[in-house]
Amino acid sequence: MAFTEFRPLDENSLIEYIKATPSLFSKIGDSHDGLKIKEVGDGNLNFVYIVVAPSGSFVIKQALPYIRCIGESWPMTKERAYFEAMALKEHGVLCPRHVPEVYHFDRTMSLIGMRYLEPPHIILRKGLIAGVEYPLLAEHMSGYMARTLFYTSLLFRSTTEHKRAVAEYCGNVELCRLTEQVVFSDPYKVSEYNHWTSPYLDRDAEAVREDNVLKLEVAELKSKFCERAQALIHGDLHTGSVMVTHDSTQVIDPEFAFYGPMGFDIGAFIGNLILAFFAQDGHAGQGNDRKMYKEWLLKTIEDTWNLFHQKFTALWDENKNGSGEAYLPAIYNNPELQKIVQEKYMKELFHDTLGFGAAKMIRRIVGVAHVEDLESIKEASVRANCERRALELAKTLLKKRREFVSISGVISAMKQVQS
Amino acid sequence: MAFTEFRPLDENSLIEYIKATPSLFSKIGDSHDGLKIKEVGDGNLNFVYIVVAPSGSFVIKQALPYIRCIGESWPMTKERAYFEAMALKEHGVLCPRHVPEVYHFDRTMSLIGMRYLEPPHIILRKGLIAGVEYPLLAEHMSGYMARTLFYTSLLFRSTTEHKRAVAEYCGNVELCRLTEQVVFSDPYKVSEYNHWTSPYLDRDAEAVREDNVLKLEVAELKSKFCERAQALIHGDLHTGSVMVTHDSTQVIDPEFAFYGPMGFDIGAFIGNLILAFFAQDGHAGQGNDRKMYKEWLLKTIEDTWNLFHQKFTALWDENKNGSGEAYLPAIYNNPELQKIVQEKYMKELFHDTLGFGAAKMIRRIVGVAHVEDLESIKEASVRANCERRALELAKTLLKKRREFVSISGVISAMKQVQS
Structure with missing residues (x-):
C-alpha cells in the first residue's frame, strides 16, 4: 500500500x-x-x-x-x-x-x-485552570526560549546561515498571515470572526476598535512581526502549546514557526500566564480562593522573564567570541561596551515582549479564538469581570511598555488592576 | 558559437x-x-x-x-x-x-x-566634483526613491508577495555581507583594508575605533540592515550609482539590491551629497570659491528629503485603500489616525536615513573604499580638513539622530561644522 x-x-x-x-x-x-x-x-x-x-x-x-x-x-x-x-x-x-x-x-x-508525551503530561493551560503548580515551569520555559532564540539569531549565526534559513521559512507565509489577521488586525476592526462576552464587554470591544493610540502601537508591532527576521520563533507559544508534568515541560505545535521577532514568543507565553492569572477569580470556589495560586502565577511570570534574561545573556557571554556576526569581538570585546550593548538589546526585547504579550491577550478577549482559562468560567458576568481586568492591563502594557523597566513593574501593574 | x-x-x-x-x-x-x-x-x-x-x-x-x-x-x-x-x-x-x-x-x-546612457550623461559624483548644478536632481531622486521604496513595501504589497520577494533576495547574501563588513564593521576595528589620510587623521580613525556610543549605535543600524525586510532597496545608492545630464537622472548598478531598511538607500544618497559638500573647499580655486555651489548642495540635500517625504506620503495617501497590508483601511482609515501613523512612520524613516547616511560617510573616510570627491583633493592636509569636518558631522548624526526633527536641522549642523 x-x-x-x-x-x-x-x-x-x-x-x-x-x-x-x-x-x-x-x-x-x-x-x-x-x-x-x-x-x-x-x-x-x-x-x-x-x-x-x-x-x-x-x-x-x-x-x-x-x-x-x-x-x-x-x-x-x-x-x-x-x-x-x-x-x-x-x-x-x-x-x-x-x-x-x-x-x-x-x-x-x-x-x-x-514522541507520545505519556500521562501524566497534560496541556499546561488545563493545569493552570485546575490550579496546579509547576515548580520548574519558569526554569524550563526560560531555558527553552533562551536556547531556541539565541542560537537561531545573529548573536550566534553568520549572516549566510541566517539568510538561508530566513528564506526557507518565508514559505510559511500562510500561517504568518493567519497571525497577522487574528492578532494584529481583527480585534481592531469589525470582523465576523470576533466575539466577546456580550453584552458585558460590548463597550470594551468598541473602545479597542476606537483607540487610536492602541492602533498606532499595534501597527508598530505588526511591522516588526512582518519585517524583522530576528530568530526562528515558535510563533504560537501560548500555554496550550506546552505539555507538562511536575518535572517535565515539553513545547509542541510550532507550525507557525518562522524568522520573526523574539518578543513574539516570550510575549505569547507571558501574556497567556497573565490571562491565566486574571482567570483565577472565575475558578475560585468553596475551599479554594486561589489566592496562593495567584501568588505562584505572579512569581512564575516574574521568574520566567528574569531567568530568561539571565540565561540568554549567559549564552551571549559564552559565545561572544564565536561565529555570531551581530557583534564582532574585534569591535565589541570590551567589558564596558559589552555591558551597554546587552542592556540596550535586552531592554528592547523586554519592551517587544510586553507589546506582543499584550496584543496576544487582547485578541484572546475580543478576537476570534479565546482561551479556555476564561471560556470555562460559566457565569458570564464573572467572566466579563476577569476579561475586563486582563484587557485593561493589556492596553496599559501595549501603550506604555517603554515605561516599564523591569518585570516587577508589570507584576505591580497586575496587582493594581486586580485590586 | x-x-x-x-x-x-x-x-x-x-x-x-x-x-x-x-x-x-x-x-x-x-x-x-x-x-x-x-x-x-x-x-x-x-x-x-x-x-x-x-x-x-x-x-x-x-x-x-x-x-x-x-x-x-x-x-x-x-x-x-x-x-x-x-x-x-x-x-x-x-x-x-x-x-x-x-x-x-x-x-x-x-x-x-x-541601455547605453549616452553623452552628456556622466556619473553624478564627477559632476559634483566639477561643481555642476543639476536643477532637477532632488526632484528626480526623491521620485525614484519614493516610488521604488513605497511600491516594494508592505504599504503597497500583500504579505504573500512580500515574503516571496524577500526569500528570493536572501540569495544576494554575499553582497549583503560585503556591506556589513565595509560599512558596519571594518571602520570600527583594526582592519587591513582600512585607510585614511595619514598622519592627519590617525587620531580621528583611532577615536572612531574607541567610541563606545558610536559602536552601540552602529550595532543598532547593522541589526536593522541584517534583519529588517522593509522594501526592495538599491543597496548602494551613492552618487557613483547615478548618471546625470541637466535634464536626466538615471540610477544604475543595483547589484547590492535586497529587502532591507529604506533608510539605507535614502541615507546613502544624502550622505554622499554631504560628503560632496565637505569636499568643495578642497576643490575651490582661482575664480571659484564654490560658495554658491555649496549653497546649491545644501538646498539639494534639503529638497531631496522634503520632496521624498512629500512624494512618499502622497503615494501612501493614494494607495491607502489598496492592497497594502501594513495598515488596513478598516482599521486605519480615519484622518486623525492616518496622520499620526504617517508621522510616526516618517519620523522613524528620517532617523534611519540620518543613521545610515552617517555610517556611509564614516566608512568613506576611515574604511576601505573612499570617494573621489575627497580622494581627488591632492593636498593631503587640505583633504584631511575636509574629511575631519565630514567625520565630525557624521558622528553627530549617528549618535544624535533622534534629536533631529527636520532636514533643516541637519543643514544647520552642516553649516556649523563648516564654519
Whole structure:
C-alpha cells in the first residue's frame, strides 16, 4: 500500500500507514497486537492520533488543508506540517530536554510521527485552570526560549546561515498571515470572526476598535512581526502549546514557526500566564480562593522573564567570541561596551515582549479564538469581570511598555488592576 | 558559437556573443559595420563595455567572480548580476523614467545588456566634483526613491508577495555581507583594508575605533540592515550609482539590491551629497570659491528629503485603500489616525536615513573604499580638513539622530561644522 499522494487518514488507514513505515513500525515492535489508536486532536488546526502498543508508542499528527476548528470554509495550507517538523527538529537539537523527538515526517501526507508525551503530561493551560503548580515551569520555559532564540539569531549565526534559513521559512507565509489577521488586525476592526462576552464587554470591544493610540502601537508591532527576521520563533507559544508534568515541560505545535521577532514568543507565553492569572477569580470556589495560586502565577511570570534574561545573556557571554556576526569581538570585546550593548538589546526585547504579550491577550478577549482559562468560567458576568481586568492591563502594557523597566513593574501593574 | 558556461568576455568574444544574441544584435541593426566597443568599467566590481553602432547602442555589464578593484584575492559571487538584473527590471517598472532599460540578461554569463546612457550623461559624483548644478536632481531622486521604496513595501504589497520577494533576495547574501563588513564593521576595528589620510587623521580613525556610543549605535543600524525586510532597496545608492545630464537622472548598478531598511538607500544618497559638500573647499580655486555651489548642495540635500517625504506620503495617501497590508483601511482609515501613523512612520524613516547616511560617510573616510570627491583633493592636509569636518558631522548624526526633527536641522549642523 503506497501513499503517493495526500489523503486524510482515519484510524483504519493509519494502521496500514504505520505498517508501511519502518521508522514508525519499529517503535511498536514486530507485532501490532494490542495496538490502540485514539484521536485526541483538541487543537484548532489538526488531527492527532495517539498510537500505543505494549512495546512502544508515538503520536501521529496530520495537517489537513483547512483550519479544523472552523472547517473547510477557512482553507489553510497543509504545508504547515513541513515547517512544524523542521522547527521541531531544529529546536529539538538546540533544546532536546523540552522539545519532543520527531521519529518520522512525510511531506506528501503532511504527517509527523513523534514522541507520545505519556500521562501524566497534560496541556499546561488545563493545569493552570485546575490550579496546579509547576515548580520548574519558569526554569524550563526560560531555558527553552533562551536556547531556541539565541542560537537561531545573529548573536550566534553568520549572516549566510541566517539568510538561508530566513528564506526557507518565508514559505510559511500562510500561517504568518493567519497571525497577522487574528492578532494584529481583527480585534481592531469589525470582523465576523470576533466575539466577546456580550453584552458585558460590548463597550470594551468598541473602545479597542476606537483607540487610536492602541492602533498606532499595534501597527508598530505588526511591522516588526512582518519585517524583522530576528530568530526562528515558535510563533504560537501560548500555554496550550506546552505539555507538562511536575518535572517535565515539553513545547509542541510550532507550525507557525518562522524568522520573526523574539518578543513574539516570550510575549505569547507571558501574556497567556497573565490571562491565566486574571482567570483565577472565575475558578475560585468553596475551599479554594486561589489566592496562593495567584501568588505562584505572579512569581512564575516574574521568574520566567528574569531567568530568561539571565540565561540568554549567559549564552551571549559564552559565545561572544564565536561565529555570531551581530557583534564582532574585534569591535565589541570590551567589558564596558559589552555591558551597554546587552542592556540596550535586552531592554528592547523586554519592551517587544510586553507589546506582543499584550496584543496576544487582547485578541484572546475580543478576537476570534479565546482561551479556555476564561471560556470555562460559566457565569458570564464573572467572566466579563476577569476579561475586563486582563484587557485593561493589556492596553496599559501595549501603550506604555517603554515605561516599564523591569518585570516587577508589570507584576505591580497586575496587582493594581486586580485590586 | 555557444556560451553554455561562464567565461569572461573580451572585446573580440563580445562581438561573437552579440551576433549570437538576437535581443542585442537587433539593437545595432543587421550589419555590424562601424561597431565600436569600449571597456569603461571604472567601478569597483565589474567589467562594462559600451557598444555603439551607427544604428543603435547598448551597454554590456559582466560580473566576474571577484571584486575587480581588489582582484581575485577577494572572491565575490557573480550571481550578483542576477540580482542586479532583477532589481533593474523591478525598479524599472516602478520608475521607468530614472532606471535604464534592460534588453538582455544571461545568468550563465552573469551578463546584462542594457541601455547605453549616452553623452552628456556622466556619473553624478564627477559632476559634483566639477561643481555642476543639476536643477532637477532632488526632484528626480526623491521620485525614484519614493516610488521604488513605497511600491516594494508592505504599504503597497500583500504579505504573500512580500515574503516571496524577500526569500528570493536572501540569495544576494554575499553582497549583503560585503556591506556589513565595509560599512558596519571594518571602520570600527583594526582592519587591513582600512585607510585614511595619514598622519592627519590617525587620531580621528583611532577615536572612531574607541567610541563606545558610536559602536552601540552602529550595532543598532547593522541589526536593522541584517534583519529588517522593509522594501526592495538599491543597496548602494551613492552618487557613483547615478548618471546625470541637466535634464536626466538615471540610477544604475543595483547589484547590492535586497529587502532591507529604506533608510539605507535614502541615507546613502544624502550622505554622499554631504560628503560632496565637505569636499568643495578642497576643490575651490582661482575664480571659484564654490560658495554658491555649496549653497546649491545644501538646498539639494534639503529638497531631496522634503520632496521624498512629500512624494512618499502622497503615494501612501493614494494607495491607502489598496492592497497594502501594513495598515488596513478598516482599521486605519480615519484622518486623525492616518496622520499620526504617517508621522510616526516618517519620523522613524528620517532617523534611519540620518543613521545610515552617517555610517556611509564614516566608512568613506576611515574604511576601505573612499570617494573621489575627497580622494581627488591632492593636498593631503587640505583633504584631511575636509574629511575631519565630514567625520565630525557624521558622528553627530549617528549618535544624535533622534534629536533631529527636520532636514533643516541637519543643514544647520552642516553649516556649523563648516564654519
